[in-house]
Amino acid sequence: MDIYIKGKRIRLKPDCAIGKGGEADVYKLGSDRAVKIFKSPDHPDYQGLSQEQKSAKEKLVEHQQKLRQFPTNLPPRVITPEDLATDKQGRIIKGYTMSLVSNAEVLLRYGERSFRNGVIDNKTVVNIFENLHETVTKIHLVGVVLGDFNDLNVLVKGTDTYIIDADSCQFNGFYCRVFTAKFVDPLLCDRTASSPVMQSYHNQDSDWYSFAIMLMQCLLFVSPYGGIYKPKNLSQRIPQAARSLNRITVFNPEVKYPKPATPYQVLSDDLLHHFYQVFEEDKRGEFPRSLLANLSWQKCSSCGVEHARKTCPLCTNIQVVPAVSPIGTKTVRGTVTAELIFKTEGIILAGNYSNSSLQWLYWDGSQFKRENNTVVFTGELDPYTQFRLGGKATLVGKQGQVITLSPNTSPERLAVDNCGMQVQFDTNEIGKYWLYNGQLLRDGQLGSEYIGDVLSNQTRFWVGSQFGFGFYRAGNLTVSFVFDTQRKGINDRLQIPLGSGQLLDAACTFSDRLCWFFWSMQEGGQTRKRCALISSDGEVKALHEGNETWLQNLQGKCAVNHFLLCGTDEGILRVEANGDRLFVAKEFPDTEPFIDANTRLFAGKNGLYAVSQQTIYLLKIS
Structure with missing residues (x-):
């Protein structure tokens, strides 16, 4: 896309995109400026949406006058229009340039316990x-x-x-x-x-x-x-x-x-x-x-x-x-037996089930420890540090870098792409996967192995044991894809209507041949939550949108064979597909005392592990 600023032509490329909302796309211009381009009625995001196309047309007409009269006496912390972005003749306003606020976070995140996580207190x-x-x-x-x-x-x-x-x-x-x-x-x-x-x-x-x-x-x-x-x-x-x-x-x-x-x-x-x-x-x-x-x-x-x-x-x-129940305490409620297997006064940061056992990482106030109480490293919590667990290895990601910490081994460092403020990497039983310079890579016998090309700094992805899923959105471009965890190549022919608005959150969980992809968007002033059931060959088997209890929190769900287990404040729900429709097939209200909407679930051979912020229960349902 070409625009003109003060008569100078600027070509906007997808890999320069830094933001996407319901009405506009934002691109980076140098180190301290950005340009906001309003979506036209023929924008791909509005395909088949007549009301949105009409609104886009009306707003473009109004902006021709409004932006030229924009007040210049607003406080400095209001990011106001600077130079107008126009067509070649300078007659039609397409957007405007503005100051770029780098390394900042939307206020939305400060209302999320998982982001604050004992790091950002109420005084702040x-x-x-x-x-x-x-x-x-x-x-x-x-x-x-x-x-x-x-x-x-x-x-x-x-x-x-x-x-x-x-x-x-x-x-x-x-x-x-x-x-x-x-x-x-x-x-x-x-x-x-x-x-x-x-x-x-x-x-x-x-x-x-x-x-x-x-x-x-x-x-x-x-x-x-x-x-x-x-x-x-x-x-x-x-x-x-x-x-x-x-x-x-x-x-x-x-x-x-x-x-x-x-x-x-x-x-x-x-x-x-x-x-x-x-x-x-x-x-x-x-x-x-x-x-x-x-x-x-x-x-x-x-x-x-x-x-x-x-x-x-x-x-x-x-x-x-x-009175605090000791480790090993078993509680019976109806059909559920819950055994407390771990508790901490700190915070449980990550969990993973592999090699027939549950693994976890927790912070005790000064040290980061694994499930056997081994100290991985010492330090303070940070809301932007991400963790993954792979066997005995602990992967720590932040600011374009992932460090792998393993017992009796020197730390391994990787340069990794970001997507927004998040480092893009994941792990499974085979090894680790990451993005760098627009390439999807994995561990190989002789070093990193190339899987496929994606859009640099715009791609998010997850991996299961057999295959992975990812997507990217930038400007006019929206692509979803799957890939085999052990082979080269990606399949980007998936047809998933991600939506036209601003992405708020996304998550994914896998069984062997299926993945459940969840995402929420801000569209037309509404928060819309969706789920797609996707097979390993890229077939979208079901699409669902709604505000049901099982979709309130996108994180922490557990896929088992052909169904999904979701934690809610009223207990665990089992979600299944009937053709292309997703529905709640069974409720487990007896799990309610041990579960809330933020609980992370992991299926194991001995039962279902429920990981909260400070406790882990092993649930057995008869």
């Missing part, structure tokens, strides 16, 4: 939101409204925040007509609808409403409308998407609070009361900065939870050691 989160509060206040002072304000258009670097996608802001009669369902103010929406439908334009109050949602989500790992609404009166049931319209929050006694979330009682009374007023009673206005400034966090010496109160609200905080 509050500092981030104090910084964001200052920026939002300054934006409002110059008469601009953010509009579609959400946790994907805020970047975090340290404790500094940067607001991106500023072209959607409201100013001078240019209104923001797009919204993200999770963050849109219900006061602007049709209350009788089954999901949010805006009837009024965004305003400063709606910006602060979004701010409050993001803060609550980052402090508690749950949104105000999280959990499961189970009214005793079945006639009061409503779709999950309509809960904000009916003000049914986690404070409602008929909402089952998510197990992985932090109980909201850890918040100060003032902050908790403010959240209740905003989400239950429609209080609006600027978020009081004093609620952030007055928070004082401490960690309970008994249960380890962070709280903003004088004493821990979750325990008596008296110096009494609670």
